[in-house]
Each structure stands twice: as C-alpha cells, then as structure tokens.
Amino acid sequence: MKLPFFAQLFKSLARPPATNPFPAPHLPPSVTEYLDDVRAGQAKLNPPVPFPPGGRGRIAYDPAACIGCKLCIKVCPAHAIDFIPEAKKIRIFRAQCIACGQCTEVCAKKCLSMDGEFLQADTDRNSPALVAE
Ligand code: SF4
Ligand code: SF4
Incomplete structure (x- = not known):
C-alpha cells in the first residue's frame, strides 16, 4: 500500500543513507594532501556504507x-x-x-x-x- 507523503518522508529520514558519504568530513583544499594526511594517520575518511x-x-x-x-x-x-x-x-x-x-x-x-x-x-x-x- 502506498504511504501518504509525510509518512514516506519521515520513513526516509529515519532510514540510514544508501549511498556513501563524501570520504572527508568537509571538502579539503587539496584532496591529495588530505589523502597524504590519511596515510600518515593525521586524518580520517568517512567509512563506506555496508553493502x-x-x-x-x-x-x-x-x-x-x-x-x-x-x-x-x-x-x-x-x-x-x-x-x-x-x-x-x-x-x-x-x-x-x-x-x-x-x-x-x-x-x-x-x-x-x-x-x-x-x-x-x-x-x-x-x-x-x-x-x-
Ligand atoms: S560485464 Fe557483465 S555485468 Fe558488466 S555490463 Fe557487461 S554483461 Fe553487464
Ligand atoms: S565460458 Fe563463455 S560465457 Fe562464460 S566467461 Fe567464458 S566466454 Fe564468457
């Protein structure tokens, strides 16, 4: 049965994301430097969503x-x-x-x-x- 609009909206808001978040918390000025920091253990990547x-x-x-x-x-x-x-x-x-x-x-x-x-x-x-x- 099709849910009313607001019921669908609230259901979607409660659901975990289906796609991967951007790997960094914010867009870094340089992605290359950010990845270097990740390798050096000075920054973290957002983990991917489970398959x-x-x-x-x-x-x-x-x-x-x-x-x-x-x-x-x-x-x-x-x-x-x-x-x-x-x-x-x-x-x-x-x-x-x-x-x-x-x-x-x-x-x-x-x-x-x-x-x-x-x-x-x-x-x-x-x-x-x-x-x-
Ligand atoms: S390689 Fe196989 S799965 Fe990939 S597009 Fe071709 S037919 Fe589809
Ligand atoms: S057996 Fe035939 S269908 Fe299967 S992977 Fe090899 S070439 Fe493709």
Whole structure:
C-alpha cells in the first residue's frame, strides 16, 4: 500500500543513507594532501556504507573455468568484455561494466559472478583491480 507523503518522508529520514558519504568530513583544499594526511594517520575518511542485501557489486571472472564461447560478450550491453584470441579467454573492463549481471546469467560454465565489492575507484583504468582477466 502506498504511504501518504509525510509518512514516506519521515520513513526516509529515519532510514540510514544508501549511498556513501563524501570520504572527508568537509571538502579539503587539496584532496591529495588530505589523502597524504590519511596515510600518515593525521586524518580520517568517512567509512563506506555496508553493502546492501541483494546488491550486485563488481563483476568477477574465473578464467580457469572459461571455455571462450564468447556468449558473455554477445549479451554485454556496455561492451565491457574483450576476447583474447591467443588465450581463448576474456578480459572484463570493470570501469566500463554497468553491473547488469547479464553475462553471469548466460555463462554456462558459471565462471562469471558478482562479488559484492563495490568500491572500485582507481586512478588507472587498466589497473588489475579494474581489469578482470
Ligand atoms: S560465457 Fe562464460 S565460458 Fe563463455 S566466454 Fe564468457 S566467461 Fe567464458
Ligand atoms: S555485468 Fe553487464 S555490463 Fe558488466 S560485464 Fe557483465 S554483461 Fe557487461
């Protein structure tokens, strides 16, 4: 049943945030210097919110089980998956992935899954954290 406007408003106000707060309590003059302070133990980052139940998170790949059938590539709406012909395996660009989960459903060998990790920020879009192969 649909709640009246004010009931919905108060329910939302009482609910914990669903998205991560800005990592620092206030916008620092220099993010780089703030991160240096965090590393030195002189400043703290706001912790991320807990992963929500039923959330998908990040795409994970088990290359050992992959038979290189390319079905995942065909269904990926974000064109986030490449084929590596010499290895007959795939490579997933996580920065491009929209976490739709379609590849996990089509893979007959069950080598694709969503791993529940959703913090993936990186300064290098080709870092091992952002490229699954
Ligand atoms: S669908 Fe599965 S087995 Fe086929 S290429 Fe993709 S990951 Fe490999
Ligand atoms: S989860 Fe969706 S967007 Fe991400 S690699 Fe699989 S099919 Fe592509």
